[in-house]
Amino acid sequence: MSDQPGSEGADSAEAGAVRRFWTRLGLPGLVDVHTHFMPESVLRKVWAYFDSAGPLTRVEWPVVYRYGEDTRLALLRDFGVRAFTAMLYPHKPGMAAWLNGWAAQFAARTPDCLHTATFYPEPGAEAYVRQAVEAGARVFKSHVQVGAYDPGDPLLDPVWGLLSEAGVPVVMHCGSGPAPGKHTGPGPVARMLARHPRLPLIVAHMGMPEYGDFLKIAERHPGVRLDTTMAFTDFVEATAPFPRAELGRLADLGDRVLLGSDFPNVPYRYVHQLDALARLGLGDDWxxxxxxxNGARLFGVGTGAAAG
Incomplete structure (x- = not known):
């Protein structure tokens, strides 16, 4: 995976713009809870899927940051991202434990990456999730759409219970965007939370396109948060706009909304996600x-200890 030619100048200019964004707000940088790092062979397949405009995307999706791992890490740091994640996920049984092994090694050599892990509804899931937690995993990724599984699958009950007890958040792609799946949408998540109400769940992509339904779930469950990944951007607003009537509810939940970007797998520049948040008009405090x-508090960024 070689770096794209002619991108260095654009990246440098963008880094300046990103740093001006958080400097103006008086922040020490950014905390991004939804970035992707994974084994090179897996990432190549993910990018090939985006290139093919596969059935879960259905649109052209030119990945902007198609760089080698070292370049991607350097760029995030140049942006001033103080903590980020290595979101990775299995699409079939037998993958999760292997991915977790890679992620543990990545976290060990990348101290600003929050140790990320994942799982799949399969025998043994509780054991390898427990192993990951004991090894220091600070956040998990669940991809209901790609994995095509019900979060209420009985095989996941001990996983949800374990993560609830440990206070380790799980970022879940559970909304029906960009294309609905058999188990996407608010219903399966609400049923799962009825059994595990203390689970620290982070709804990826603001739950698009079922924004209002997932805001309601967050209002009912104090441990539920939402990440901004791709939401409010021009790319998403063209097909799944956030309803402006819900901006008041979004403002009220301002202590439980977290920055997410989907870096590097985005078809636009990183700074656009930040600009899209600013143009909502919810104010500098938000x-x-x-x-x-919110991310710094949840993960203990700058304190040396994770917060649950």
């Missing part, structure tokens, strides 16, 4: 909380 404060 931006400070979303772009740094």
């Amino acid at each position: 931006l400070r909380a979303v772009c740094y404060g």
Whole structure:
């Protein structure tokens, strides 16, 4: 995976713009809870899927940051991202434990990456999730759409219970965007939370396109948060706009909204996600909380200890 030619100048200019964004807000940087790092062979397949405009995307999706791992890490740091994740996920049984092994090694050599892990509804899931937690995993990724599984699958009950007890958040792609799946949408998540109400769940992509339904779930469950990944951007607003009538509810939940970007797998520049948040008009205090404060508090960024 070689770096794209002619991108260095654009990246440098963008880094300046990103740093001006958080400097103006008086922040020490950004906390991004939804970035992707994974084994090179897996990432190549993910990018090939985006290139093919596969059935879960259905649109052209030119990945902007198609760089080698070292370049991607350097760029995030140049942006001023103080903590980020290595979101990775299995699409079939037998993958999760292997991915977790890679992620543990990545976290060990990348101290600003929050140790990330994943799982799949399969025998043995509780054991390898427990192993990951004991090894220091600070956040998990669940991809209901790609994995095509019900979060209420009985095989996941002990996983949800374990994560609830440990206070380790799980970022879940559970909304029906960009294309609905058999188990996407608010219903399966609400049923799962009825059994595990203390689970620290982070709904990826603001739950698009079922924004209002997932806001309601967050209002009912104090441990539920939402990340901004791709939401409010021009790319998403063209097909799944956030309803402006819900902006008041979004403002009220400002202490439980977290910055997410989907870096590097985005078809636009990183700074656009930040600009899209600013143009919502919810104020600088809301931006400070979303772009740094909420994530820093949840993960103990700058304190040396994770917060549950």
